[in-house]
Structures are given as C-alpha cells and as structure tokens.
Amino acid sequence: MKIGNILIYGMGLMGASLSLAIKKKFQDSKVTGVVRSFSSKKEGIEKKIADEVYLEEEFLNSNSWNTFNLIIFSLPVDSTVEKIQRIPDDYNGFITDLGSTKLEIISAVEKKFQTKHNYYSSHPMTGSEQAGLSYASDDLYENRLCILTSPQKVSLESVEFIKNFWEILGMKTVEIGAVDxxxxxxxxxxxxxxxxxxxxxxxxxxxxxxxxxxxxxxxxxxxxxxxxxxxxxxxxxxxxxxxxxxxxxxxxxxxxxxxxxxxxxxxxxxxxxxxxxxxxxxxxxxxxxxxxx
Structure with a gap:
C-alpha cells in the first residue's frame, strides 16, 4: 500500500506518534506536520518527527490541501470541526481524524459534503497520560483498537483505504456508529x-x-x-x-x-x-x- 504525501494536522502525542509510525511502516511516504507553537516546530524538526513541520499560519499561507493524498486531523474535536470547513470542495484525497467523540465530527462532515466523499472518521484507542510531541513513540498504535465511524455518503474506496491504513500500522479495527x-x-x-x-x-x-x-x-x-x-x-x-x-x-x-x-x-x-x-x-x-x- 502506497500513500504518497500525508498531512497530520496537529502534532501532540497522538499526531507525532502517528508520524513516527507512518515513517516506520510507509517509508516511501512524506509526512508534513502542523503545530501550534514555535517550540514544537523546533523540536519536531530536531527530532525528525516529520519530513516537514509548519506552524499553522505558515501552512495555511503556503500549502495547498490538494498536494496531500491523505489528511489526518489530530486535534481536539471542536478544532477538527472547524478545520473540516476549510477543506476545498475539489479535494479528492482521503481524510480521517483521531477524534475521541464522533457526533459533532460526523455532523460537520455530512454538512460539508453533500455528495459522495472520502472522509472516514477514526478513533484510535491508544494514548498516554503524558502529553505533547516530546513523548512521541513509534509503537503507540501497535496492537491497539481503532474504532471507525462512517458518515453518510462516504465512499467504499475510502472505507477500505483507511481501514487498511490502520491495520498496516498494527491496529485492529471495528466500525461503530457515532451515537453508539x-x-x-x-x-x-x-x-x-x-x-x-x-x-x-x-x-x-x-x-x-x-x-x-x-x-x-x-x-x-x-x-x-x-x-x-x-x-x-x-x-x-x-x-x-x-x-x-x-x-x-x-x-x-x-x-x-x-x-x-x-x-x-x-x-x-x-x-x-x-x-x-x-x-x-x-x-x-x-x-x-x-x-x-
């Protein structure tokens, strides 16, 4: 499975660990990370957490969403909902998130995309009481469960792609609706x-x-x-x-x-x-x- 260019929007513990896991399992892929602070950007570059690391303002000013084959939102749910609205209508790559609740995300996706789309929501059941990029680990996702949630009109192609993506990273998957x-x-x-x-x-x-x-x-x-x-x-x-x-x-x-x-x-x-x-x-x-x- 080849992916190409991957955007991880949010590089705390979960996002940074995901970047390291991707770099281990998808060695031909290029990972771009977006962070909130200059200190996180500096640390991310020094530790080679991702191939490129941008501050959010830098990313929004200098990058096109359409250059990425896969977009992953590793943000609080309310921030993910806001970023969903920024996705260009002509974006044709795959999209997921790491959100810990699903109703608001799924509602935002269904409002944004009125026709067939490639957004398939994820909730990897992993993490740590530690927070931040400093504690990133390339095995955080291995042998853990990932819950997948389908919005209306999601494409079968994206369902299969995102499911395979997590399984290659070492996760087991199960689909559960947003309400449940x-x-x-x-x-x-x-x-x-x-x-x-x-x-x-x-x-x-x-x-x-x-x-x-x-x-x-x-x-x-x-x-x-x-x-x-x-x-x-x-x-x-x-x-x-x-x-x-x-x-x-x-x-x-x-x-x-x-x-x-x-x-x-x-x-x-x-x-x-x-x-x-x-x-x-x-x-x-x-x-x-x-x-x-």
Whole structure:
C-alpha cells in the first residue's frame, strides 16, 4: 500500500506518534506536520518527527490541501470541526481524524459534503497520560483498537483505504456508529477520567492525608490508588474538549455510577458478607468480559 504525501494536522502525542509510525511502516511516504507553537516546530524538526513541520499560519499561507493524498486531523474535536470547513470542495484525497467523540465530527462532515466523499472518521484507542510531541513513540498504535465511524455518503474506496491504513500500522479495527460510539466511550473512557480525577482530589483534600503525606519519606498509597489515579494527570485541555462534546452521555453515565455507589454505601450499614463476596465475583466477571479475557 502506497500513500504518497500525508498531512497530520496537529502534532501532540497522538499526531507525532502517528508520524513516527507512518515513517516506520510507509517509508516511501512524506509526512508534513502542523503545530501550534514555535517550540514544537523546533523540536519536531530536531527530532525528525516529520519530513516537514509548519506552524499553522505558515501552512495555511503556503500549502495547498490538494498536494496531500491523505489528511489526518489530530486535534481536539471542536478544532477538527472547524478545520473540516476549510477543506476545498475539489479535494479528492482521503481524510480521517483521531477524534475521541464522533457526533459533532460526523455532523460537520455530512454538512460539508453533500455528495459522495472520502472522509472516514477514526478513533484510535491508544494514548498516554503524558502529553505533547516530546513523548512521541513509534509503537503507540501497535496492537491497539481503532474504532471507525462512517458518515453518510462516504465512499467504499475510502472505507477500505483507511481501514487498511490502520491495520498496516498494527491496529485492529471495528466500525461503530457515532451515537453508539459516544455512549459507549462515556462509560469506557470519558467517565473514568472524571472519576480518577475526583479520586485524587477527594483523597488529597483530607487533612490527615495531607499531614502524613508531608512527613512520610515515601508516598502513603496502595497499589489500587496508584492504578486508579494514573490518568488523573492527563492533558487538561484535551479532556475538557472531549467532555464538552459528550456532556449528555457523560451525565447519564455518572448518574448511573452515582446510583451504584449509593447502593454500595447502604450495604455498609448491613452485616452482608455474602453480598460483598458475590459483588466482587460479579466485578471480576464483568472485567473479564470487558477485557475479553
């Protein structure tokens, strides 16, 4: 599979890692990256993250979209929606994105393209609590899942092309519609970030936790707390943008979580050893089903 010229619009952790993965697997391709800051441009050039790196203003002033065979938006969802409107009507290459929610992106694509088009949306289920081009890794996408979402009137050619592209990079793929995608991810990705962040704040605001953490030579944490708060250090701007485009699903998921927590609190007032044994068995089985193990 040959691609030619590839544009990655946005070179944070995901975009920069994708560029490195492409350079490893598609060695005949040329990757152009677009960044927001001069420091990112300088680092991208020095580390050879892409073949060319432009500031956004430089790119918009000096490049034609039509010189690229594949355009990938690696941006917050709201920025992706805005950039979709900039795609020329005569662009005939392939287009995808790495957006973590899909309803707004798919709506923007269907509004932009009234006839057959080559935009097939992607959500690679990978990443890190680290943020930025500095943490880019060429194996970030290997052995991970990529969710694909079809807008109306998307061409079969683009569906096959984008699917093959991700699979060559080492990903497994599954297609899920935009409505189902955003509801599922509110449970399996987005709510856990809120819960993890709340857990870190909730624990630290306890005065005795603060007091004895300060005097202890090492952190006073169990493995469970460490594991559950790992993602509390994720990129704040990125997650704010994700939450703002999936608010209704998040609210429903968190109310469901709250109801479950209230039920567990009520069980603490009872002598219910059997309940907890069965509850943790159920939790273990649920995890096994979700993890497919």
């Amino acid at each position: 995608h955003d509801e599922i991810l509110s449970y399996l990705s987005h709510s856990p970030h809120i819960i993890s962040s709340l857990l870190a704040i909730w624990a630290f605001e306890n005065k005795k936790v603060q007091k004895f953490t300060e005097i202890s030579p090492l952190p006073i944490i169990g493995g469970g707390f460490r594991d559950m708060t790992r993602i509390a250090g994720s990129n704040p701007e990125m997650w704010q943008a994700i939450f703002s485009t999936n608010k209704e699903n998040l609210k429903k998921a968190l109310i469901n979580f709250q109801n479950g927590l209230n039920d567990l609190i009520s069980e603490l007032d009872k002598d219910s050893k059997n309940f907890w044994i069965e509850y943790f068995k159920k939790a273990k089985n649920s995890k096994s089903e979700i993890y497919k193990i």
